Amino acid sequence: MRVPRPFPPGPPMLAPGSSLPAATTEFSVFARAMQLGPYTLPNALFVAPMAGVTDRPFRKLCKRLGAGYAVSEMVTSRPDLQDSLKTSRRADHQGEPAPIAVQIAGTDAQMMADAARYNIDRGAQIIDINMGCPAKKVCNKWAGSALMQDEALALAIVEAVVAACAPQGVPVTLKMRTGWCASVQNAPTIALAAEAAGVQMLTVHGRTREQGYSGRAEHDTVAQIKSRVRIPVVANGDIDSPENAAAVLRQTGADALMIGRSAQGRPWIFREIAHHLTTGGHLPPPDLGEVKGWLLEHLAEHHELYGEFTGVRSARKHLGWYARSLPVPAAEAEAFRRRVNALTTADAQVHCVGEALDAWAAGLALDGRPLPAPEEEPLWRLAA
Secondary structure (H helix, E strand, O other): OOOOOOOOOOOOOOOOOOOOOOOOOOOHHHHOOEEEOOEEEOOOEEEOOOOOOOOHHHHHHHHHOOOOEEEOOOEEOOHHHOOOHHHHHHOOOOOOOOOOEEEEEOOOHHHHHHHHHHHHHOOOOEEEEEEOOOOHHHHOOOOHHHHHHOHHHHHHHHHHHHHHHHHHOOOEEEEEEOOOEOOEOOHHHHHHHHHHHOOOEEEEEOOOOOOOOOOOOOOHHHHHHHHHOOOOEEEEOOOOOHHHHHHHHHHHOOOEEEEOHHHOOOOOHHHHHHHHHHHOOOOOOOOHHHHHHHHHHHHHHHHHHHOHHHHHHHHHHHHHHHHHHOOOOHHHHHHHHHHHHOOOOHHHHHHHHHHHHHHHHOOEOOOOOEOOOOOOOOHHHHHO
C-alpha cells in the first residue's frame, strides 16, 4: 500500500495588506487593491459571513491566508439581544485587521438604523445588510432573504441604514439572493433600488431562498446585475476551486468573489485562488506542518474567545472540516472526528490535533499503523 507523502512546502502566507504575485492573466485586476468607500482592500477575494463559522478567529486566519475582506457573522438588530453573550462574541473584532465589517439583520427599518449606529459606536467601519440568509428561523421572522418578498420594506430598511451610516462616513453594503423562488427572481430590481439609495457594494448568492443550498448556483443573475449597476458587484455561491473562480469571473464580469462553505476546513483556498487568477498557475497544497500551525493557532484563538466549555465544543465542527480537507483516507478523518468529539478540555483537544497532524505527516494512522492511501484524491487537490 502506498504511504502518502507529506505535502510539499507551500509559499509564504500573505500578510495583511500585502500584494499578490505579479499578474499575468486576464484577471490582473485581482492583484490590485480594491476600493470600498474610504477603505482600500488588499484584493477582491472575500470571506462570506456564515453564522457559527466566520467568527473572529476564522476571519483572521482567512485574511492571513489570502482573503482581502471578511464580514462578521450576522448580528441581530433587536436591542434586547444586543448585549447577549452570543451577540457580543459575534461582534468581537479584537486584533482583526481593518476594515471591520459587521452584518446586521432585522425587519424594522428604525431598529436596523439603530443597530447600524450601535455597531459603529463599537468599531464597525462597514455595515452589511443581510437579505441573503435562507435559514428558517431567520426567514420565519421576515428577516434575511425573506425581505426580498417585500420590496418596499427592503428598500425602507436600506434607506434607513444608509441614512444612519452616511453622517459617519460608513459605507453600507448589501448581500442578497437571486430572489425568493424561481418565479420571483427580483434581485436585479432590488439591486437598482439599493444603488439609488446609496448602497456601495452588492453581493449576490446565485440561488433563491427556496433552493437553500441545494442544486448549483446560477450566476446569470449576477451578470445581469453587473451590467445594470455602477457599484461593485460580488459573485457568491459554489466557488470551490481556482478554475471555478475563473469561470465565474468570466461569466459574470464581477468585481470580486465571495467564498463561504468552500473555506470551511480549507482557509488556504483564498491564496490558491489568488495565485491562479493572477498567474494562471497552481500552488502546491500546504505542508502538513503548516496546516498544524494554522490549526493550533485557530484553536488557541477559538478557545480564548469562547472559553473552554463552549470553545471545545464549537471547535469540533472546524476540526472535522479540516480533517476532510487533508490527504488522509475518509476512515482516518472519521476516526479523528470521533476522537475529537469525545474530548472535553482545551488541552486535550490541542494535544489530539498536534498528535494527529504529526502522525499523518509521518505517514502513520492514529493507531500507529502505516497510513493507507486515500481511496480517491480530494477534489480540491486535483484542482490544485
